[in-house]
Amino acid sequence: MKIxxxxxxxxxxxxxxxxxxxxxxxxxxxxxxxxxAYFTFANLLPNNSVFNYGFxxxxxxxxxxxxxxxxxxxxxxxxxxxxSLGRSMVxxxxxxxxxxxxxxxxxxxxxxxxxxxxxxxxxxxxxLLILLKxxxxxxxxxxxxxxxxxxxxxxxxxxxQFIYGAVVFYLISLFIVRAELNVFSDIFLxxxxxxxxxxxxxxxxxxxxxxxxxxxxxxxxxxxxxxxSSITFWGFLFLLPWxxxxxxxxSVLPNWIENISIYLSMSLxxxxxxxxxxxxxxxxxxxxxxxxSLNLLNxxxxxxxxxxxxxxxxxxxxxxxxxxxxxxxxxxxxGLIGSLVLATISLSYYLIPKLYGREVNYSRLEDITFFxxxxxxxxxxxxxxxxxxxxxxxxxxxxxxxxxxxxxxxxGIVWSLISFNFSVNxxxxxxxxxxxxxxxISVLRAISSGSITTVEEMVYSND
Amino acid sequence: xxxxxxxxLVNKVAELLNAPVDLVQxxxxxxxxxxxxxxxxxxxxxxxxxxVAASAASAPKEExxxxxAPKEExPAAEVVEEVxEEVVEEVVEExxxxEVxEEVVEEVVExxxESALSFISGVLLVGLFTFLFAFVIPKNxxxxxxxxxxxxxxxxxxxxxxxxxxxxxxxxxxxHTQNVRTLIPDTQNGKVLKNKFANETLxxxxxxxxxxxxxxxxxxxxxTNNSQWLTRYLSDSTSVNRDIPHPSYDFLDDDDLEYLVTxxxxxxxxxx
Numbered sequence: 001m002k003i004x005x006x007x008x009x010x011x012x013x014x015x016x017x018x019x020x021x022x023x024x025x026x027x028x029x030x031x032x033x034x035x036x037a038y039f040t041f042a043n044l045l046p047n048n049s050v051f052n053y054g055f056x057x058x059x060x061x062x063x064x065x066x067x068x069x070x071x072x073x074x075x076x077x078x079x080x081x082x083x084s085l086g087r088s089m090v091x092x093x094x095x096x097x098x099x100x101x102x103x104x105x106x107x108x109x110x111x112x113x114x115x116x117x118x119x120x121x122x123x124x125x126x127x128l129l130i131l132l133k134x135x136x137x138x139x140x141x142x143x144x145x146x147x148x149x150x151x152x153x154x155x156x157x158x159x160x161q162f163i164y165g166a167v168v169f170y171l172i173s174l175f176i177v178r179a180e181l182n183v184f185s186d187i188f189l190x191x192x193x194x195x196x197x198x199x200x201x202x203x204x205x206x207x208x209x210x211x212x213x214x215x216x217x218x219x220x221x222x223x224x225x226x227x228x229s230s231i232t233f234w235g236f237l238f239l240l241p242w243x244x245x246x247x248x249x250x251s252v253l254p255n256w257i258e259n260i261s262i263y264l265s266m267s268l269x270x271x272x273x274x275x276x277x278x279x280x281x282x283x284x285x286x287x288x289x290x291x292x293s294l295n296l297l298n299x300x301x302x303x304x305x306x307x308x309x310x311x312x313x314x315x316x317x318x319x320x321x322x323x324x325x326x327x328x329x330x331x332x333x334x335g336l337i338g339s340l341v342l343a344t345i346s347l348s349y350y351l352i353p354k355l356y357g358r359e360v361n362y363s364r365l366e367d368i369t370f371f372x373x374x375x376x377x378x379x380x381x382x383x384x385x386x387x388x389x390x391x392x393x394x395x396x397x398x399x400x401x402x403x404x405x406x407x408x409x410x411x412g413i414v415w416s417l418i419s420f421n422f423s424v425n426x427x428x429x430x431x432x433x434x435x436x437x438x439x440x441i442s443v444l445r446a447i448s449s450g451s452i453t454t455v456e457e458m459v460y461s462n463d
Numbered sequence: 464x465x466x467x468x469x470x471x472l473v474n475k476v477a478e479l480l481n482a483p484v485d486l487v488q489x490x491x492x493x494x495x496x497x498x499x500x501x502x503x504x505x506x507x508x509x510x511x512x513x514x515v516a517a518s519a520a521s522a523p524k525e526e527x528x529x530x531x532a533p534k535e536e537x538p539a540a541e542v543v544e545e546v547x548e549e550v551v552e553e554v555v556e557e558x559x560x561x562e563v564x565e566e567v568v569e570e571v572v573e574x575x576x577e578s579a580l581s582f583i584s585g586v587l588l589v590g591l592f593t594f595l596f597a598f599v600i601p602k603n604x605x606x607x608x609x610x611x612x613x614x615x616x617x618x619x620x621x622x623x624x625x626x627x628x629x630x631x632x633x634x635x636x637x638x639h640t641q642n643v644r645t646l647i648p649d650t651q652n653g654k655v656l657k658n659k660f661a662n663e664t665l666x667x668x669x670x671x672x673x674x675x676x677x678x679x680x681x682x683x684x685x686x687t688n689n690s691q692w693l694t695r696y697l698s699d700s701t702s703v704n705r706d707i708p709h710p711s712y713d714f715l716d717d718d719d720l721e722y723l724v725t726x727x728x729x730x731x732x733x734x735x
Contacts, residue, residue, distance in 0.1 A: 042708030043701060052710035054634030148579040156577050164583070168590050176598060181666040184658050185605040191671055193598050220507060222475040237586070241593045250644030252658040254601050285475070321646040325673050395673065407684035411676050415707050 006096075010082045010089060011456070013096055015355045017075035018348050019447070020103060022440040024071040025341060027110075028063035029436040033429040035060045039422040050114075059113055064337055066106040069203055072344045073170070074099040076209050077163055079351065081144070083213075084160035086152035095143050101136035105129065130178060137171045158229045162209035165237050166202050173198035185252040192248065192261075195333075196241035203336045204236060207304065208275075210343040214297050215282050218350050224281035228274040235271025239264050243311060247329050249320040265315035272308045276301075292362040293349035299374050300342035306381060307335025326395075328388025331381060338377035345373065345439060352443070358450030365442050372435030379428050387421035394418065472506035609658050616660040619729065626726025627664040629719045633712065636670035641679040641730065653680030654731065675709070680731035693724045 007013040035056035038045065045051040078099060082089050089095045109129055144167050148160065176193050179186070216223050223229065245253060245261035279301055311332055314323045323329075352360050360366070394417040473491065477484040487506075495502045609615050619627070630636070643655045656669065656679065681687040695702060697720060700709035712720065 038710075039708050042710075043705060047699075047711040047713055049714050052633070052712070053708075054637050054710065057637040058634045145583055148583055151579050154577065156579060156582055161582065165586055168586050172590050172594055176594075179598075179602075181663045183605055183609045183660055184656060184666055184669060186602060187666045187669055189598055189602055189605075193593075196597075197593070222472070222507075234585075234589075237589050238593075242597055245597075248644075250646040250649070251642055252605070252656055254604055257597070257601050321644075321649075324644075325640060325642065325671060327672065327674070329672065391674075407676065407681050407687040411707065 009092065010078055011355055013099070014075065014079040014351060017071060017078055017099075018351050018355060019443070021068075021071045021075055021344060021348055022436070022443050024063075024067045024103070024107075026433075026436045026440050028060070028068045029429070029433045031056065031060045031063045033426070033433045036422070036426045036429040039419070040426045055113075059110060062106070062110050062113060065199060065203075065333070066109055067103070068337070068341065069198075069206070070102045070106040072210075072340055073163075073166060073202075073206050074102055075344060075347065076159070076206055077140075077144075077167075079347075080159040080209055080213050081147065081163050084153075084157040084163075085147055085150075087147075087150065089143075090146050090150050091143060094139070098136060098139045098143060102140060105133045105136055108132075130174065134171070134174045134178070137167070137174055141167050141171050155226075158212035158223070158226075158233070159209040161233055162205045162212065165233065166205035166209070169197040169201040169205070169237075169241070173202065183252075185254070188245075188248045188251055188253050189257075192244040192253075193241060195244040199333050199336060200240040200243060201237065203340050204240060204304075207300070207336070207340040207343050208232065208236070210340075210347050211279070211297065211301065214294065214343070214346055214350065215279055218288075218294060219283065220287035221282050221285045224278050224285065228278040231274040232271045232278065235274065236268075239268055239271065243268065244329075246315055246320060247324040249317075249324050262315045262317065262320075266312055268308055268312050272305065276305060292360060292366065293346045293370065296342045296346040296370055296373070300339045300346070303335055303342065303377055303381065304339040307332055307339065310335070310381075310385065322392035323388055324392075326388040326392045327384050328392070331384045331388060334377070334380050334384060338380065342373060342377065345370075348443065349446075352446050352450070353453050354456040356447050356450075357453055357455035358446055358448075359453045360442075360446045360450060365438060365445070369435050369438040369442055372431055372438065376428050376431040376435060380425070380432075383421055383424045383428060387418055387425075390421065391418045469503050469506065472503065476506055605658060609660060614659075617662075617665060619662055619665060620725075622722055622725045623729045624662055624664060626722035626724070626729075627662070627668055629715070629723045630668055630726055631664055633710075633723075636668050637672065638670075638674040639676065639678045640670035640673045641677065642669045642673075643677055643679050649677075652677045653683075678727070678730050682728045683731040687727065690724050690728060693727055694720065697723065 007016060034051075035053065038051065038053045038056060049055060078095075112129060144164050148156065148164060151160075173194050176190055176197065179190050181187055181190070212223070212229065215221060242261050242264040245257050246265055249258050249262075283298075310328075314320065314328065349360050349366075352358055391414060394414040473484055473488050476491070477487045491502050491505045495505045641656065643649045643652045645655055649655075686692040692703075696709075697715075698711060698713045700711050712723070715723070
């Protein structure tokens with residue numbers, strides 16, 4: 001197993017990120033487990049600045065939506081982008097440094113939060129670190145643009161399109177976080193659009209880039225219809241950034257933006273259908289059977305579809321008062337991150353023989369790992385939906401049952417209804433942590449002791 | 464069998480590129496000749512959304528089988544003349560074929576060359592549109608409305624602001640909102656959040672997810688209107704209620720705890 005500290009081409013760079021991804025995922029799942037375990041074992045844990053829910057929740061967000069997203073973006077950018085454009089990267093050394101910068105700044109965010117808790121608020125979004133992130137992502141945006149302009153192929157293939165869309169909206173999300181807060185509605189605008197651009201577009205588009213590659217090349221299948229993939233791309237790009245405002249229905253946001261958000265959320269059905277038809281018809285034309293990790297891909301599509309359907313269903317006006325500002329909002333994030341993780345795992349297993357020249361032997365270890373991930377993400381989605389609906393309803397009952405002059409009197413009713421779901425969340429995050437650990441072992445085993453096979457040489461002509 | 468597969472691929476690629484089958488077939492042959500790959504590989508790459516060059520070296524090349532045909536013997540001079548004629552014909556044919564192939568390739572590239580510039584412009588335009596209409600315009604609109612209203616700002620002392628910063632550092636807003644909506648289910652929870660100018664930290668603390676009770680009127684209710692009770696609860700929450708898990712902040716220094724309590728006691732004050 002040779003990993004060069006200073007890679008000379010896309011292949012060597014991709015090797016690095018195939019190894020980094022499981023590590024970042026494991027870190028994220030560990031933090032997530034600690035966060036969820038807080039509610040179950042609060043009385044047993046020591047009282048300090050680390051073991052409290054607020055701190056762990058912030059760390060979990062940074063790890064999942066920052067670090068894991070960044071690692072996945074870098075892996076897909078380093079391998080799929082050049083492959084889709086048919087040329088080696090323009091200014092490759094700078095691309096390497098920029099991609100390292102993306103993962104590095106996201107990791108730095110976690111470190112700063114961990115070691116400088118008292119000053120994390122000042123160091124975080126408001127000052128140096130966010131400026132550094134903007135600089136790095138702006139560099140990535142510039143390099144992606146340059147490479148697109150210098151493409152060798154007549155067509156721009158779907159994977160490159162989706163990666164470019166993700167980079168642009170990731171950059172926009174960083175500018176939005178820097179916005180000045182003057183009146184109360186500003187925080188809802190910032191949060192909604194940040195969620196819409198970074199999580200909904202960023203995560204979903206990296207996922208789409210991987211799926212559009214894995215559903216064709218490894219299966220030797222033919223993309224059913226390029227127009228449908230264009231509808232998927234432009235549809236999601238236009239609609240997704242608007243879809244989070246609805247969860248603040250009834251808040252101080254301008255009414256028109258809440259209403260537009262509701263209607264545009266329902267319109268997600270168009271790109272979703274285009275994607276599903278394209279995926280199913282493409283898979284039907286496959287020449288080889290999906291084996292091993294590629295089965296994860298099908299499951300990730302199911303997960304993504306359920307998430308988008310939840311997104312649409314929650315747009316009904318009579319459901320929004322119940323579901324808005326509850327844990328249900330997190331379901332969409334969990335679903336998208338889950339889909340991305342499953343697709344990236346699938347991609348990493350596909351790349352190990354191609355990049356490291358080692359066959360992946362699909363044994364019981366891999367079966368257990370895949371099953372663990374699949375069942376955990378599905379349960380996470382279901383449990384948090386139930387949690388959101390339950391807390392939405394019980395808030396009404398609880399708040400009305402309590403006396404208006406006594407703080408939180410009705411909260412006992414709420415907690416008695418939702419505490420079980422939090423215990424289930426702890427169990428699910430333990431399952432995910434176990435699966436993440438097995439995944440890391442499986443990757444390391446394949447890289448170090450898998451039987452030797454032919455390495456893919458990515459030869460490009462830039463003339 | 465192999466021919467059928469190639470023909471299927473040609474049809475699919477033609478459909479994908481929206482180009483005539485014949486044109487695709489000839490282009491693939493030309494590309495295959497230029498890149499040293501088989502026609503099938505070229506077509507698969509086109510169909511799979513991957514560049515041909517990228518897959519060039521990955522596919523193992525099949526060695527061509529050599530068939531030996533029985534040859535009739537002929538006088539040496541005649542044989543030389545025939546060979547020369549064949550070579551000349553082949554050269555002429557090859558040149559013609561190459562010209563045709565080059566024309567065909569140019570034709571296809573011209574036909575389906577997607578402009579990277581227009582794609583980039585499209586994405587940036589959507590980004591700009593989103594930023595403008597989903598952020599800048601509603602933000603300015605809300606600010607203008609607040610500016611025009613009579614009582615349009617929240618005043619807070621330095622101690623309250625410091626307490627709000629401690630609240631934000633502890634990330635209390637990950638569980639508690641200060642956002643009572645104008646919806647029937649929320650009206651029992653307290654004072655509806657009004658849009659006003661305020662300190663950035665105060666704005667940041669309104670929260671997104673309501674896991675614990677809303678705090679917007681906590682200082683007007685019992686027992687959260689009592690500073691001693693709040694100090695005891697925040698230092699050791701289990702001493703008050705063991706059933707509902709709430710973090711204990713006994714690791715905070717005395718000043719920060721005091722600021723936090725001051726801030727919590729300011730919530731619900733009439734600022735109308």
